[in-house]
Amino acid sequence: MRRRQRRHVVLSLVAGVAALLVAGLPTAGGNTLSTGEQVVFPERAAVPRLPCRPGDRPETDLQGRVPKQDLLTGRAAEGYTCNLEVVGRFPTTAWAGFDTYQDCAYVAREGGAGGVLVLDVADPAHPVPTDVLATPAMLDPWESLRVNAKRGLLVAAGEPKPFIDIYDLTKDCRHPRLLSSAQILPAKGHEGWFAPDGNTYYASTTRNTDGVALLPSLFPVDIINPEQPRLMSSWMLQAQTHGGFTTEDGTRSYVCQQEAPPKDALLVLDTTSVATRQPGPQAGVLAQVPLGDNQWCQGAYRVTYDGHPYLIQYGERSGAADCSREDDNWANFGYPRIFDLADESRPRLVSTALLEVHLPEHCQDVTGEGAANGLGYSVHHCAPDRLYDPTILVCSWFAAGLRVLDIRDPHHPVEIGYFNPGINGALGTSARPVVRAERGEIWFTHDLAGLFVLRFRDGVWPFRDSEKCPEFDDHYFAHYNPGSSCSTATFDGIGKPAPAAPRYQKRKR
Template structure:
């Protein structure tokens, strides 16, 4: 979104390809957007409204704080039905998750670095519009990102700067208990193979004044924890890195024709080195990649998912005069990706911050291609944040029956976006 478009007024129209807006609500957003259908047939959306605590809470008080519940029975007219403000929901950072079968909404208290690991668990199965608190306990040690086992019995908290990995038994969600903990690791998002035996770790690695080292994808054997063995052991199966490493965010698993992959996404640029903070044009942008994990001991990258603005050749002084590029924590970089289902998803969506919501055809994992986008920037003077531009940070949620994607923008709130033309056909239920 070039500076000239703000000066001419062109930016006010937004930028779309094979998409149209269904609805918009709210004035702020965070890192997760989730979708759930309850036992009564109601459809709800959930999103965290404050990306970084306590920085954003003052600005968000006008629009409401905590995790927002929306009635999405009519996607064209979303209706806020609850704001969850227990400790973890007030500051979930990147940890908000839900388990579809058990109907549990879970988060651990976190911040930009870490925070005391208060874990909040809500029941959303009977009435998703009015989540019911089951427990709020200091069972996560430290919080920042998270993971949830496929059977919904184990919630994992990644402490990031707290240097902890913690497994919490939530078989009884009213009485969580720690069943495994480890220190000395800097982990981000945690996802799992379908059988729950392997954990795909976005491993931040070892930050230092010269940058991050040893980061990338780490695959762990966590079968003993999930089997509730006495004194469970977690074993490293493999590590994988790449030249454009920034800050690994999450690795979402999926399969294509029986082959196992993860869609890994890096956030921002290398925020841990002096060059990364002061010379954005030279700092690598990790963006995203598809990794073959058929053999968990020998993962291999099969393709990259990058926009032109992520490529070194295009990161010129002119580009960094565009609004929103002055912060290494915003700018032209990626943040989260998701797929609509694990088996043969065909399509993926990524929040790419200034570049908005980007949609990719991944039927051929070795040759992904962009098929749609939706980018609605905030304009100067329209938000409490002085810097205009998009700030798309949330993991997208999916409404396949209506061929729609939901996501939030930090500056402007929640969007329901319908895919059109050939892109819509990729999202068939």
């Protein structure tokens, strides 16, 4: 395809993958953004993939695509599978909220259709419904539905009703016990996440304007007493706020600023004042990382490899789904990125995970396809198997289904499998998946097909040559692997700085 002459190249390839070289990236305390309009990429490449196994139903076109021909012939309704098989399923509607505690799953149903469904998945082949949560925030929690396993709490900060609902799961996760349902104005919800100790819940909103003025968009909520949640502060940032992640000691939060380019960015915030419970806590911006062709940054995870920190970020839309930046090599849809976080004031992009359907040379063929509202084949939510020496990243990709990346080498991710239920015009796979590593299972929901429990075929994963247990005390791994025999599957590391060599010594695994 003919390309215009590249004028302002701000990204170059590192080890065959795009790496961030944006001039003017902010130093510590900086608030500047790249103009974004000058961002031009070299030729893009799709993430490599493993071959599928006999008996799979592989994709028939570009990696990630559901071609129109398959919709017309009915092939798309059969779904697409590669290296993954279904262990169990529960049919229901679903949307963007999903989490688990012990053997219970919490499914936010489509558009407030009856609240949050509770499922007992102790037998993964036969999930059983046990309850429905229908308090104000649970009726439409969007992406705010989260569990904190250390304290056994389930929280949602719903939209559009400005409520925060808190449930206790410790007595019987199959029948959560309501602790409080409160309005804490001006806090609003849409997304949200816990600090690992479970004492703070960050509610974030994409409704941060009254039509005239910009309003606060991020709200730390004290839930030390879950029966009386207390708004600690209201933070005004430059744009809407989406998902985020907070470290074990609560002093760092990695927060998505959701906007169209050039304002779409990943923020590195100093949240020490929240962790130490200072009056009227404020967040300090340590870095503001422009995301190039991304629109609507969705979420992030801080992970380490041999104690070296990295940041996984993903966003749910491209800034040019209409092909308007095709000649600048912008991706057609949103995709995951991995940053080296050795210098937290200047995170450095080391890899991207584009599918073939994301490549700009295919834009004219695929634009308008897939999920509605321009989301198409974008990634939406992701989950690693653990925070320390992660092995896989599992992502929901709207119309491209659930897809799994081998991220043992953060510089070179590889796709090892996918599962896309029958396509019928819905948004697709929207909610954050859950990785139950010790059971070798992946739990996820599809908007119209419901809950699925999957396993890899023929020993593809868990990887035989990878350590079974995380390198450091891993509250995230402990959450999703209850009863683990790993000494590092523990909440003991909460309250400590996030591990980074050489401050931490490895524990025996």
